[in-house]
Amino acid sequence: MNTSATRNLTAEILDAQQPFDVAVDSRKQAWEQFRQLELPTGKNEEYRFTPVTRYLEKNFTWKTDNPESTLSSVQECLIPQLDANVIVLVNGRYNASLSKISSPQSEVTITPLSEAFRTGHPAIKEHYNKHLNNQSDACAALNSAAWQEGVFIYVGKNTVVGKPIFILQLNDASQSQVITQTRVFAVLEKDSSVAVIEKSDTTGNQFAFHNFAEEWIVSEGAHLEYCKIQNDAGKVCQVSNSVIYQANNSKLNTFTLTLNGQLIRNNLNILIDGENCESHFYGLYLLTGTTHADNHTVVDHRKPNSFSNEMYKGIMDGNSKGVFNGKIYVRPHAQKTNAFQSNRNIIVSDSATINTKPQLEIWADDVKCSHGCTSGQLDEEALFYLRSRGISETNAKAMLLYAFAAEVLAPIQNETLKVYLDNLIAERLHKNF
Amino acid sequence: MLNIKNLQAKIGEKQILNGINLKVNAGEVHAIMGPNGSGKSTLASVLAGREEYEVTEGQVDFLGKNLLELSPEDRAREGIFMAFQYPVEIPGVSTINFMKTALNQIREYRGQQALDAVSFLQMMKEKMKLVEIDQSLLNRSLNEGFSGGEEKRNEIFQMAMLEPKLALLDETDSGLDIDALRIVANGVNKLRNKNNAVVVVTHYQRLLDYIVPDFVHVLYKGKIVKSGTKELALELEAKGYDWIKSEATVA
Numbered sequence: 001m002n003t004s005a006t007r008n009l010t011a012e013i014l015d016a017q018q019p020f021d022v023a024v025d026s027r028k029q030a031w032e033q034f035r036q037l038e039l040p041t042g043k044n045e046e047y048r049f050t051p052v053t054r055y056l057e058k059n060f061t062w063k064t065d066n067p068e069s070t071l072s073s074v075q076e077c078l079i080p081q082l083d084a085n086v087i088v089l090v091n092g093r094y095n096a097s098l099s100k101i102s103s104p105q106s107e108v109t110i111t112p113l114s115e116a117f118r119t120g121h122p123a124i125k126e127h128y129n130k131h132l133n134n135q136s137d138a139c140a141a142l143n144s145a146a147w148q149e150g151v152f153i154y155v156g157k158n159t160v161v162g163k164p165i166f167i168l169q170l171n172d173a174s175q176s177q178v179i180t181q182t183r184v185f186a187v188l189e190k191d192s193s194v195a196v197i198e199k200s201d202t203t204g205n206q207f208a209f210h211n212f213a214e215e216w217i218v219s220e221g222a223h224l225e226y227c228k229i230q231n232d233a234g235k236v237c238q239v240s241n242s243v244i245y246q247a248n249n250s251k252l253n254t255f256t257l258t259l260n261g262q263l264i265r266n267n268l269n270i271l272i273d274g275e276n277c278e279s280h281f282y283g284l285y286l287l288t289g290t291t292h293a294d295n296h297t298v299v300d301h302r303k304p305n306s307f308s309n310e311m312y313k314g315i316m317d318g319n320s321k322g323v324f325n326g327k328i329y330v331r332p333h334a335q336k337t338n339a340f341q342s343n344r345n346i347i348v349s350d351s352a353t354i355n356t357k358p359q360l361e362i363w364a365d366d367v368k369c370s371h372g373c374t375s376g377q378l379d380e381e382a383l384f385y386l387r388s389r390g391i392s393e394t395n396a397k398a399m400l401l402y403a404f405a406a407e408v409l410a411p412i413q414n415e416t417l418k419v420y421l422d423n424l425i426a427e428r429l430h431k432n433f
Numbered sequence: 434m435l436n437i438k439n440l441q442a443k444i445g446e447k448q449i450l451n452g453i454n455l456k457v458n459a460g461e462v463h464a465i466m467g468p469n470g471s472g473k474s475t476l477a478s479v480l481a482g483r484e485e486y487e488v489t490e491g492q493v494d495f496l497g498k499n500l501l502e503l504s505p506e507d508r509a510r511e512g513i514f515m516a517f518q519y520p521v522e523i524p525g526v527s528t529i530n531f532m533k534t535a536l537n538q539i540r541e542y543r544g545q546q547a548l549d550a551v552s553f554l555q556m557m558k559e560k561m562k563l564v565e566i567d568q569s570l571l572n573r574s575l576n577e578g579f580s581g582g583e584e585k586r587n588e589i590f591q592m593a594m595l596e597p598k599l600a601l602l603d604e605t606d607s608g609l610d611i612d613a614l615r616i617v618a619n620g621v622n623k624l625r626n627k628n629n630a631v632v633v634v635t636h637y638q639r640l641l642d643y644i645v646p647d648f649v650h651v652l653y654k655g656k657i658v659k660s661g662t663k664e665l666a667l668e669l670e671a672k673g674y675d676w677i678k679s680e681a682t683v684a
Binding site: 379381382384385386387388389390391392393395396399400402403404406407 | 481482483484504505506508509510514515517520521523524525526531532534535536538539542574591595
């Protein structure tokens, strides 16, 4: 690894700083954090298996004035039959004509993030940039310094948002390279509830870098259903830093599905800063070709009596690479914590790889924690069983892989979404295996 | 129907079958008995096409086809069915979906049309009654958390659905209490007719009280050392295998 080249890209990015039309006080500090952290090299333990910086050095010149997209419809990116509020960002800009917000203002505020800053929404002063991992992750710091646009969601107390919110982020790299830095900032007030689906897609033959960050504040008694779908057709490198902050009695369900893209890195950090919280976070990565997908998750139990359950599964085919790192922290006074983690992987081809690492750090003494990770091939015995009933080898494999994968869909509440995801999975597994 | 000539097979470096000769005709029930490690289950596995066994000698003719050249799925499509001693748990795949896929792939192989949902359900209901199995079991993931009795009943249900010409029951009596044994055996008996055949691999006589064999063969050290009628099974039950072993050694 050429570290001097890394420093150059960090310097190049710092040099290319541009003034923003939205005054965000924290940007200056974030630039400083980015300067000090520098983009991660191979020596950085957290990025050991995922060479984001090298990929960026190889494929990008750092200029963030993205081309205007001529995209006139996002129909094919939507989830069929899903009645949702749709907010669309294209190449790092809010696209009003492609967005459609139908839930009443009394239920939820959904606006471009820049607008929330312009109008000085009180939630920003109270919560913005309080929990993101700017001190430890250079891409998070860079996002805090330089996000171009984003989405602001605010749900008032005791409010249930009837329709889900669909956030669509598109990179149109058909004319030239695209570098997008976007941000979601969402606050769920006490006893409120909302479901959110985030989908990213990249089109065109040029390279795209999507540096995404998001903060979710889930207040006391609130409930967040959250689903991320990464199915980018084009040449995208996406780094996504997600922080979900949970207060007392709050409930969280997350599901992250990674199907496509060249280099995907998800940092999902769940801060359980309340008692009697429940967090389920599920993930599935079905990788083919040369896709490299890395899920780093952290669940930080800071208070007693909460429950977290993590299940990530992966199927690696072709020359793909999967990486999983799951950290569970249980702080000294977070007694009576229940924390479970499992990561299971199936490697289908000889040239695919997985690196998986559970990391538990437990300071409290009265807790129940468990973790398990497995990596292997399909169960030969099961395969023979299916074949001995007349099912072809190809179909038997597809059946077993599908059954393995579909388990993670169980907690998804919205039936339309579930059917959509189920079809994506079935299609992927039947087509390629 | 089935004609096995001088079948020899090994797993790894270990030779297990040392020249099996066996002929099974339509309408017949054969029991294969023998002490532990004699090669009973290996014989069933080799016939079903388990790939970890290597056939080193011999031929197996099944309805005019060279069975040993066929993949496990093609053997099933030609009409071979093995009821497993230890059916595999397959989370996420229900028996119903699994059977629908299997049945339609077999039908496709035979040039028949796929069954529509209604006909499939109708057929399923019929067969369920035959083996006294509950639909809730069939909705569950295949063999996941099944009791021994449920596993074996599910095997026989699958046999009923696929209507094989030759059924190989590999120690189907193991892990069954007497009631479950009776239900499973009754299921098998109801499925018997003059066009199909059953090979029962078992340790004990008790299953043969219910599924009465026309022929009994004793396997020892990978060879059939004695053949007879159902009385041979009774004799084995009374005297154990030692006399067979010494006879075989002398021979």
